[in-house]
Amino acid sequence: MPYQPETPRKRQEVDPEAVLVVGLGRFGSALATTLDSLDRRVLAVERDPDLIRTWSGRLPLVEADATNPEALEQLGAREFHTVVVGVGTALEASVLITGNLVDLEIPQIWAKAISAAHGRILRRIGAHHVVYPEYDAGQRVAHLVSGKMLDFIEMEDGFAIVKMRPPRELHGFTVAQAAVRKRYGVTIIGVKAPGVPFQYALDDTRIDAEDVLIVSGDATLLERFAARP
Known part of the structure; x- marks a missing residue:
């Protein structure tokens, strides 16, 4: 049987106003609540049970592990023009999530870094913007x-x-x-x-x-x- 190339995955329609926030620590929760108050379409992603209980009912929220690329696909990450990675202290998770988003070809990826070295890694793997909240x-x-x-x-x-x-x-x-x-x-x-x-x-x-x-x-x-x- 002759080789049949894979049909390219059709990209979902992207909402230019939509923002996906990964991680609801102090930075991510402040960002998500502010966007929500500005009537922006925002969806938060968190896997920590305590944070999920804290923010459930207060923000549009999905319980998922964003280090898993399939989980990001299932929650519709491709529909978002902008994704903010608010995970900072868990360096491995921060890098994995950012890499997954790059693979999904998200138009704008913002990532939180806790050090210059962390920020350099995030940029190298494809983050478009790196922010340093504590330093700033x-x-x-x-x-x-x-x-x-x-x-x-x-x-x-x-x-x-x-x-x-x-x-x-x-x-x-x-x-x-x-x-x-x-x-x-x-x-x-x-x-x-x-x-x-x-x-x-x-x-x-x-x-x-x-x-x-x-x-x-x-x-x-x-x-x-x-x-x-």
Whole structure:
């Protein structure tokens, strides 16, 4: 009988808004509940009986072992555009689950790592995005406690956005008069006066002591600017 090649598996239709969250520890549960509150289609996968009891009825939840590729197939993982692997401390499970998702050709795989070495392995096997929740949180808090910053978000290549109180030298001046881009290399992009929403910063926007600023630029320059009295 002549050889008959296997018929390629037809890929299931992918919901671009759907997110599958694997693991309901602190990171995974916070992510899943937030997505659920935003009315995103979310499905959580967990195998720990205690966590299943905790979250059953509070989240769309499937009891399954995601280290088993057949279990992922059966729960419909291929239908999800984005899968987040919230398993971190169990390194072998994290790697196995991520590898299974790569084999399923999931369009966007996010994976939690607990160390740089762990993150490198996840990237090598095909994770599209690797996150370090503990490291990122510690770095963010370090910035917040070191100056007038109320919030700090660092992007790629050292670019960051901060929410902060204005230094005294800016009080009573407009954005144009303050000239912070020329003097400090950062850009004021928003100003919030008490009791009103944030406004885009225009040249004639006045800055007062009670205001909150949104400022963007190089993270090091922002730190210096936020440290001014």
